[in-house]
Amino acid sequence: MVETSGLPARRACLRMLDAVSRRGDTLDVAFEQATRNLRPADAGLARAIASEVLRWLVDLDNAIDSVTRQPLAPDAKARMVLRMMLAQAWRLGSPAHAIVATGLPLLTGGPRRLTHGVFSTLMKRPSALGATPTLPAEVQARWQDAWPGRLPFIAAALAEPPPLDLTLREFAQTADWAARLDASVLDEGHLRLARGRNVTDLPGYAEGAWWVQDIAASIPARLLGSGKGRSVLDLCAAPGGKTMQLCAAGWKVTALDSSARRLALLKDNLRRTGLAAHTIQADARDWAPPLDDDRQSHGGFDAILLDAPCTATGTCRRHPDVLHRISSRQIADQTLLQADLLTRARQWLAPEGTLVYAVCSLEPEEGEQQAQACVSPDLDQGLVTDPIRAEELPFGLEPDDQGWVRTDPGMLSEPGGMDGFFIARFKPG
Numbered sequence: 001m002v003e004t005s006g007l008p009a010r011r012a013c014l015r016m017l018d019a020v021s022r023r024g025d026t027l028d029v030a031f032e033q034a035t036r037n038l039r040p041a042d043a044g045l046a047r048a049i050a051s052e053v054l055r056w057l058v059d060l061d062n063a064i065d066s067v068t069r070q071p072l073a074p075d076a077k078a079r080m081v082l083r084m085m086l087a088q089a090w091r092l093g094s095p096a097h098a099i100v101a102t103g104l105p106l107l108t109g110g111p112r113r114l115t116h117g118v119f120s121t122l123m124k125r126p127s128a129l130g131a132t133p134t135l136p137a138e139v140q141a142r143w144q145d146a147w148p149g150r151l152p153f154i155a156a157a158l159a160e161p162p163p164l165d166l167t168l169r170e171f172a173q174t175a176d177w178a179a180r181l182d183a184s185v186l187d188e189g190h191l192r193l194a195r196g197r198n199v200t201d202l203p204g205y206a207e208g209a210w211w212v213q214d215i216a217a218s219i220p221a222r223l224l225g226s227g228k229g230r231s232v233l234d235l236c237a238a239p240g241g242k243t244m245q246l247c248a249a250g251w252k253v254t255a256l257d258s259s260a261r262r263l264a265l266l267k268d269n270l271r272r273t274g275l276a277a278h279t280i281q282a283d284a285r286d287w288a289p290p291l292d293d294d295r296q297s298h299g300g301f302d303a304i305l306l307d308a309p310c311t312a313t314g315t316c317r318r319h320p321d322v323l324h325r326i327s328s329r330q331i332a333d334q335t336l337l338q339a340d341l342l343t344r345a346r347q348w349l350a351p352e353g354t355l356v357y358a359v360c361s362l363e364p365e366e367g368e369q370q371a372q373a374c375v376s377p378d379l380d381q382g383l384v385t386d387p388i389r390a391e392e393l394p395f396g397l398e399p400d401d402q403g404w405v406r407t408d409p410g411m412l413s414e415p416g417g418m419d420g421f422f423i424a425r426f427k428p429g
């Protein structure tokens with residue numbers, strides 16, 4: 001049977017949204033599974049529709065509910081298909097006839113007439129989407145509590161997918177690569193390109209002259225400065241954005257990660273960029289550095305970068321699934337893991353060493369509260385803050401009163417925003 005062109009992309013999109021909303025999968029995992037057999041253009045379209053649905057889900061639902069007499073069940077297939085149809089009309093500018101032709105066939109045996117009726121009614125009205133997406137109630141409550149003054153800016157930043165940021169292997173070539181890539185310079189060694197460009201087709205990709213990395217994600221490794229052959233442990237390293245920064249800055253890098261799949265990506269990245277690190281697949285909670293020749297102790301690393309696993313809510317612009325998947329339970333689970341990893345990292349630091357802790361999360365439990373616990377005077381092997389200075393940060397960002405850094409997606413809004421990160425730097429106390 002010949003399928004309507006464009007239908008495979010919509011089927012894959014529906015599968016992705018199902019995996020995120022029912023199974024709690026990340027959008028990345030759902031994408032990989034649902035688009036395995038699709039042409040790249042169809043896979044890209046499936047992801048674009050799914051991302052817009054997740055970004056605007058509350059507003060799309062409000063529009064749907066405004067024209068149905070009986071609200072559709074929250075998990076009804078017809079509701080998900082309508083969300084996809086409306087996102088294509090209002091966000092991607094697809095023509096209504098194509099949306100109907102590729103939307104209704106997804107509802108075999110389902111309420112096609114009702115779905116068509118709801119869509120047609122809404123198409124006679126102006127778009128129901130404002131300038132800023134409405135956040136899910138739980139997220140709104142959490143962030144209102146944590147960042148009352150910043151919440152409107154964070155929500156506004158969610159309206160559009162982010163631009164494409166690159167970190168360069170050779171900082172000295174910043175101006176050359178900006179010209180070759182038609183990019184703007186965000187900082188020395190960091191470029192920003194308009195979104196929508198195919199990464200692997202860009203000049204410099206094949207020879208590993210750069211890698212994709214949001215400007216906020218580039219800050220933690222920069223705070224360790226130049227390595228000059230000293231040793232650094234990149235404790236949760238894959239897929240290796242920060243490992244590559246550290247290698248390029250002259251550190252002797254040990255890159256550890258528990259995920260074999262992600263560590264394989266890290267190794268591919270090192271091969272492509274011609275950089276070298278010692279890689280280890282291990283759970284950091286079961287691992288210990290090998291002992292020195294005298295077999296008495298490990299002398300400790302000159303630096304440790306702990307870019308800890310987290311809820312990743314700071315990446316909500318590129319991963320809008322976090323708005324719907326992350327609840328207080330996941331925050332609590334990640335917080336325990338981070339505290340464990342911090343306890344171990346502390347023990348592996350040389351007496352004059354530096355530890356940078358980072359999370360791409362907007363939840364204070366994973367950021368400020370972890371840092372506060374690290375500098376508690378009650379701790380054996382406690383740490384003290386090594387305050388981050390304003391001149392170490394790009395774009396006029398300022399550290400807070402404690403010498404820590406908090407970024408959010410509403411910052412740097414003029415050139416297109418940045419991910420939300422918490423970053424602190426410590427020394428042995």
Ligand SMILES: C[S@@+](CC[C@H](N)C(=O)[O-])C[C@H]1O[C@@H](n2cnc3c(N)ncnc32)[C@H](O)[C@@H]1O
Pocket residue numbers: 235236237238239240241242243256257258259262282283284285307308309310
């Ligand atoms: C935020 S990501 C790291 C991103 C990476 N630093 C980069 O810049 O590309 C967190 C990583 O922690 C790893 N991870 C999670 N739990 C771990 C554990 N117990 N031990 C070691 N690695 C772990 C995950 O596999 C994931 O790759």
